[in-house]
Amino acid sequence: MKEATTTSDALLQRLSNQRQQRLRKNVQLLFLGLRPEEMDPIISLLRGARLAPRGRQILTQNDFLEALSERSWDLLICTPDREDFTAKQAIQNLKRLDKDIPVIQLVTHPDSRLLLQGLKSNMQAVVPLDEKELLLITIRRELEHLENRRRMRQAEALLNEAEKRCRLLMERSTLAIAYFDASQLLLANNSFSQIFGYEDPEKLKGKPIDFFVVHEDREELFEQVKTFTEGRLKELIFQLTARRADESNFNAHIELQETRLNHQNCVQVTVRAESLPETSKSFAEHDPITGLFNTEFILRRLDETLQAALDGGHDCNLMYIQVDKFQKVRSEFGTDACNHLARDIADTLKQELNPVHIKARLTDDSFLIIFRDPSADKAVELARSLCKKIADIECIFSKSHLPTACSIGVATITDASPGTHKIIERAHTAAENVKGGNGVMLYVPDKSPSEAPSSTKLENMRQAVVNQQFKLLFQPVVPLSYSSSMSHYEALLRLLDDDDNELSPALFFDTIESPELSIMMDRWVILEVIKRLRHELNQNAKHRIFISLTDRTWRDPDLLNWLAALLREYRIPANHLVFQFSESDCSINISQAKIITAGLRKLNCLVCIKHHGSSPNAEQIVKQINADYIKIDGALVQDLTNEDDPESPFDAMIEKLNSAGMITIAPLVENPKVMGRLWKSGVGLIQGYYLQPPMDQMNYDFFEE
Numbered sequence: 001m002k003e004a005t006t007t008s009d010a011l012l013q014r015l016s017n018q019r020q021q022r023l024r025k026n027v028q029l030l031f032l033g034l035r036p037e038e039m040d041p042i043i044s045l046l047r048g049a050r051l052a053p054r055g056r057q058i059l060t061q062n063d064f065l066e067a068l069s070e071r072s073w074d075l076l077i078c079t080p081d082r083e084d085f086t087a088k089q090a091i092q093n094l095k096r097l098d099k100d101i102p103v104i105q106l107v108t109h110p111d112s113r114l115l116l117q118g119l120k121s122n123m124q125a126v127v128p129l130d131e132k133e134l135l136l137i138t139i140r141r142e143l144e145h146l147e148n149r150r151r152m153r154q155a156e157a158l159l160n161e162a163e164k165r166c167r168l169l170m171e172r173s174t175l176a177i178a179y180f181d182a183s184q185l186l187l188a189n190n191s192f193s194q195i196f197g198y199e200d201p202e203k204l205k206g207k208p209i210d211f212f213v214v215h216e217d218r219e220e221l222f223e224q225v226k227t228f229t230e231g232r233l234k235e236l237i238f239q240l241t242a243r244r245a246d247e248s249n250f251n252a253h254i255e256l257q258e259t260r261l262n263h264q265n266c267v268q269v270t271v272r273a274e275s276l277p278e279t280s281k282s283f284a285e286h287d288p289i290t291g292l293f294n295t296e297f298i299l300r301r302l303d304e305t306l307q308a309a310l311d312g313g314h315d316c317n318l319m320y321i322q323v324d325k326f327q328k329v330r331s332e333f334g335t336d337a338c339n340h341l342a343r344d345i346a347d348t349l350k351q352e353l354n355p356v357h358i359k360a361r362l363t364d365d366s367f368l369i370i371f372r373d374p375s376a377d378k379a380v381e382l383a384r385s386l387c388k389k390i391a392d393i394e395c396i397f398s399k400s401h402l403p404t405a406c407s408i409g410v411a412t413i414t415d416a417s418p419g420t421h422k423i424i425e426r427a428h429t430a431a432e433n434v435k436g437g438n439g440v441m442l443y444v445p446d447k448s449p450s451e452a453p454s455s456t457k458l459e460n461m462r463q464a465v466v467n468q469q470f471k472l473l474f475q476p477v478v479p480l481s482y483s484s485s486m487s488h489y490e491a492l493l494r495l496l497d498d499d500d501n502e503l504s505p506a507l508f509f510d511t512i513e514s515p516e517l518s519i520m521m522d523r524w525v526i527l528e529v530i531k532r533l534r535h536e537l538n539q540n541a542k543h544r545i546f547i548s549l550t551d552r553t554w555r556d557p558d559l560l561n562w563l564a565a566l567l568r569e570y571r572i573p574a575n576h577l578v579f580q581f582s583e584s585d586c587s588i589n590i591s592q593a594k595i596i597t598a599g600l601r602k603l604n605c606l607v608c609i610k611h612h613g614s615s616p617n618a619e620q621i622v623k624q625i626n627a628d629y630i631k632i633d634g635a636l637v638q639d640l641t642n643e644d645d646p647e648s649p650f651d652a653m654i655e656k657l658n659s660a661g662m663i664t665i666a667p668l669v670e671n672p673k674v675m676g677r678l679w680k681s682g683v684g685l686i687q688g689y690y691l692q693p694p695m696d697q698m699n700y701d702f703f704e705e
Contacts, residue, residue, distance in 0.1 A: 026635045027143065029055040030067060032090055033079035034106070036617040038129070040587035042077065043614055045132055046139065047584065052635040057616040061085045061093070068099060074146060075139065076103045079129075080114070091122055100149060102142040106135070163260055176271040179261050180209050186261055195271055197245035209269070214241045214249055228256045228267070234304040242271065287361040289339050290346035298360030298368050303420045305370055305413060312415050317379035319369040320409040320427035321345075321386070324437035326365035329402055337397045338364060341404065344395045352389055368424070376412050376442060383408040383440040391438055407434035411443040469496040470521075472528050473694035475687060477546065478702060480675070482663055482684030486576075490546040490687065491529050492694050493521065515552040522553040527566065529577070534570045536698065543698055546578045546608060546629075551585040554596040564603055574604035578629060583611045586621050597625050608665070613653065622657070630657050632683075634668035640677045651681045658682055 027046060031039045039055055046053040058064045064085065067073065076094075078087040087105060094101055102124040107114050110128045118126035124145075125138045167187070170177050176195040178188035185207045193201040196212060209225065210218040217240040228236040235257045242252035253272040258265065285297045293301070308314040323341070330338050342361065349359045349367065358370040371379050387408055395402040409430025417423050430443035470493060477488035529545050536543050553559060567574055579600055586593040586609065597607045608629035612618055613636050622630065636650060657664050666678045669688030678686055692700055 025051055025143075026638065027051045027053045027075065027139075028071060028073045029053055030058055030064075030073050030076045030101070031055055031078075031616060032058045032064070032076060032085070032087060033082040034077065036587055036615075036620075038079075038106075040584040040615050040617065041132070042135070043584040044582065044588065045136055047582070047611065047614075049136055049140070052614075052633070052638075054614050054633065054635050055616045058090075059083060059085065061089065064090055064093060068093075068097060073099075073101050074143060076101050078103060078105050080105070080107060087123070088121055095122075100146065102146055104135075104138060104142065159260075160263075163263070166259070167261070170268075178204070178269050178271075179259065180267045180269055181264070184208055185211075186266060192271065195273060196242070197248075212242055212271075213252075214243050217241050224254075225256070225267070232308055234258055234307070290342050290361050292346050292349070292367070293358060293360035295360065295362055298358065298362065298370075299420055301358050301360075302368070302370060302423070306417055306420060306423065309413050309417060310415050315374035315415075316413045317371040317373065317376060318411045318413055318423055318427045319371055319379065319383055319386075320362075320411070320424065320431045321349075321367040321369070321390075322407045322409070322428070322431040323365045324405045324407055325403040333397055333400065333402065337402060340397050341395055341402050344393050345390055345404065345406070348389050348393060349386070352386060362424075366428075368427075370413075376410065379410050379412075380440055380442050383410055387438060387440055405438035407431045407437050408440045409434070409443060410440065470494070470524060470528075471496055471696075472525065472532070473696060474545075474698045475694040476692050476698075476700035476702070477665060477685045477687045478691050478700070480666075480679055480683055480686045484544075486542045486544045487698070487700070488544050488546070488578075488685060489698050489700075490548075490580075491525060493525050494694075515555075518550045518552040519556050522549055523562070526563065530566055530570050530572055532698075533572055533576060537572070537576075541698070544576050544578060544606075546580050548580040548582075548610070551582070551589060551592075554579075554581065555589065555592055559596070560599045560603065563600075563605075567603065575606055578606040578608050580608045580610045580631065581625075583609050583613075583615045583618060583621055583633075586625060587615050587617045590621070590624060593625055597627070601626075610667075612657075622660070622662075627662060629663045629665055629685075631665040631667060637666050637668050637674065637678070638670075640674050641671070648681075654681045654683055658684070 029043075034042075034057070036057075039057065043053045043055055056067055058067060060083075076087075076090060078090065081087065087103065091103060093099075094103075103122070105114075105118045105123050105126045106129045107118075107126055108129055110126065115126045124142050127135045127138050170179075170187075171189050173189055174191055176189070176192040178192045179186045185204050188201040188204050190201055193199065193204060196204075198204060210221055213221050220238075221240055224236060224238050227233070233256075235255060237253070237255045240252055240254060241249050242254075243249055250273055255270040255272075257268040257270070259268040260266065285293055287294045302318070305314075305316060309316070323345070326338065326341070329341055342364070345367065346359075346361065349369070353359060353369065356372055358372075360368045362368045371382065373379065387406060391405045393404040395404050409427040409432070411417075411423055411427035411430060413423060418426075426443040430441040434441050473492045473494055474489040475492060477490055479488075526547060529547055533543060533545060566572075581593060581597070600607055606628040607625070608631055609621065609625060609627045610631040611633045612622070612630045614633040615621065632653075640650060654664055663684045664682075665685040665687060666683045667687045669675055669678070669686045670690050672690070675686060675690070691702075
């Protein structure tokens with residue numbers, strides 16, 4: 001990987017490894033009063049929304065208390081009282097145990113009375129049972145709120161720890177530091193008491209701040225403190241004449257900063273007997289080439305700006321200026337030319353912008369502006385003007401005209417904005433997305449695929465089918481404790497956008513109610529897999545390929561006849577194909593699932609149940625469908641990372657499946673620790689990005705050896 005050479009490269013470097021699989025968010029569900037045929041559609045709905053749900057059915061209070069003791073749960077989904085243990089009793093137990101678990105009640109016939117009763121009972125929502133889209137929106141909202149509450153609690157714990165560490169560092173510091181509230185000194189360190197000629201800092205507690213300055217400077221001190229507090233400044237530096245215990249005086253360099261003590265805001269006062277040279281301070285804050293503020297300064301000011309915006313009423317905008325052809329200038333003319341170019345751009349920024357708007361050079365080829373106006377439209381208008389002014393610069397170096405055009409990204413700063421580096425990344429992303437350069441773009445958060453209108457998603461899918469914008473990838477399914485003469489792969493469908501970027505159809509397809517499209521896509525996959533398999537068989541390869549089928553496809557009455565004709569046409573041994581069925585889909589349509597799997601067996605094809613363990617009805621499904629392979633739900637595999645229980649339910653589940661003669665598969669294997677854990681439990685096959693991500697070819701080295 002190319003080494004980061006600039007500050008922005010380091011700030012904006014991707015945190016995720018390209019070989020790392022994007023894991024779905026685990027969602028732990030408790031179901032109270034719901035029947036299996038009502039639970040599994042909810043699980044399928046969430047899985048289609050890129051979540052990894054795991055459900056557990058609750059029948060009694062003992063079941064409920066046992067479940068609460070086992071893990072942290074995300075949602076309780078209930079119905080009006082069908083069981084002896086009611087939703088009201090469950091909520092009372094949650095309150096008694098101080099458990100933060102949102103409760104959603106599903107009702108058959110919604111009315112205002114049921115809604116009012118539910119909300120009065122401290123339920124978060126009451127949703128009609130058959131309103132799937134509304135239920136999904138409600139679940140997403142409650143999960144988001146729950147995550148925010150958990151993060152808030154974590155942040156409070158970290159803040160408490162940070163306050164303790166700050167106090168410890170303050171007490172040990174050689175700088176003279178004291179904490180004051182509006183009226184008195186709260187805490188001082190030894191250095192503070194010594195600089196004022198006192199032996200014990202404890203004796204200074206309760207003294208007003210003006211106690212430490214001469215009488216003539218007290219009015220000036222109060223004015224500075226008033227400026228600091230009313231202006232909501234993060235720091236303020238000034239000089240006064242301080243008074244020691246023996247009535248002698250000294251010139252004090254005083255710095256005020258905002259801080260916290262015992263969970264309360266207060267002012268940190270740092271006193272130095274000598275002031276810092278102004279030239280040294282100025283040099284430390286400015287870029288020596290352009291005279292603009294430097295990276296350290298702008299990051300500090302941006303952090304303060306974001307903090308002020310949190311309180312509301314302090315919205316503003318961030319501009320990221322990226323010089324379009326900076327690297328070309330560097331390669332053709334050298335560093336001196338780059339410095340000359342940067343100075344000319346900086347001079348233009350100084351000339352065009354009021355000093356109230358903070359301007360800084362972030363990296364060699366980029367600048368930041370904190371535009372202190374809440375209007376995004378004004379920011380974009382100003383950015384367009386700057387873009388034109390910069391492009392018109394006559395920048396001459398060694399008799400050559402240097403290109404000065406730039407791209408400017410604008411990101412709004414509000415009370416909902418993320419942290420410093422993230423807001424810079426937003427503005428940088430907008431600048432990067434200016435096609436052709438020399439333009440302006442306002443950053444607008446992308447809508448997730450699930451938020452796009454269904455009609456748009458449906459039309460996109462239709463166009464993909466018509467234009468054959470599909471691609472097959474293959475991921476190896478590797479033996480762990482299972483021995484086989486055949487190489488196992490799973491076929492994975494990807495859609496190609498206009499730029500040939502690969503998109504998983506699961507990102508948006510599962511929420512589209514179009515059986516016709518579903519069948520069309522599944523048949524395309526089956527046909528392409530059979531063609532590829534025929535080619536591999538001609539090369540004497542022994543491959544067995546897993547193909548996932550949606551429930552809409554396996555309910556198609558013509559599927560088996562169509563598949564049989566394909567197998568005959570391409571002369572494919574049917575046992576080289578393994579058809580995968582989602583456990584929750586099977587639970588919803590168990591009779592149809594039994595029919596299709598029996599038909600596949602007559603063709604000599606093999607069957608796999610995937611997402612095993614996610615449905616509360618998992619054991620019954622395994623008993624009723626005679627599957628050759630069982631693929632464990634990925635959420636269960638992820639949980640093994642932090643589990644060392646020798647009597648784990650996971651091990652018992654694998655042992656039971658192995659005893660029944662089924663071959664077990666563990667997906668989402670992301671590290672060697674999990675792989676070792678799976679081997680001990682007796683899992684037969686494993687699959688994941690740690691072994692190999694999906695590839696164009698079936699060429700896993702392990703199989704070739």
